[in-house]
Amino acid sequence: MFPVHADPENSRQHAIERARERCGLSLSLSDYEALNLQICRSQSRLVARESGYRKVHEVRHGGAMVLAVFSKRLHMIVTFLGAGGNPQKAQVDRRR
Numbered sequence: 001m002f003p004v005h006a007d008p009e010n011s012r013q014h015a016i017e018r019a020r021e022r023c024g025l026s027l028s029l030s031d032y033e034a035l036n037l038q039i040c041r042s043q044s045r046l047v048a049r050e051s052g053y054r055k056v057h058e059v060r061h062g063g064a065m066v067l068a069v070f071s072k073r074l075h076m077i078v079t080f081l082g083a084g085g086n087p088q089k090a091q092v093d094r095r096r
Contacts, residue, residue: 008074008076011071011074011076011078012029012032012076014078014079015032015068015076015077015078015079015080016029016032018079018080018082019032019066019080021082022080022081022082023064023066023080023082025061025064025066025080027061031061032077035059035061035066035068035077036070036075036076036077038057038059038060039057039059039068039070039077040075044057044058044059044060044068045057045058047067050069052072053071053072053073054069054070054071054072054078055069055070055072056068056069056070056081057069057070066080067080067081068080068081069081
């Protein structure tokens with residue numbers, strides 16, 4: 001059994017809620033899984049390392065680039081960063 005903070009289902013729901021709160025994104029489970037695949041398939045850009053097991057990746061959702069924190073331990077996105085979570089904007093519109 002996972003500790004509460006490391007439960008995959010709780011982590012998934014937390015990440016989806018943070019995407020809505022911090023980035024204004026309404027992610028379905030399918031959308032969330034697609035963002036995880038971008039990271040696993042090296043289709044994202046590594047922005048920063050938070051620790052030995054958590055890294056910040058820039059992933060694309062629709063026309064926007066969003067910062068996602070990926071846990072190597074859980075093999076999944078555990079949260080999203082809003083504009084206050086990074087000196088650069090967390091969501092960058094690349095359509096221009």
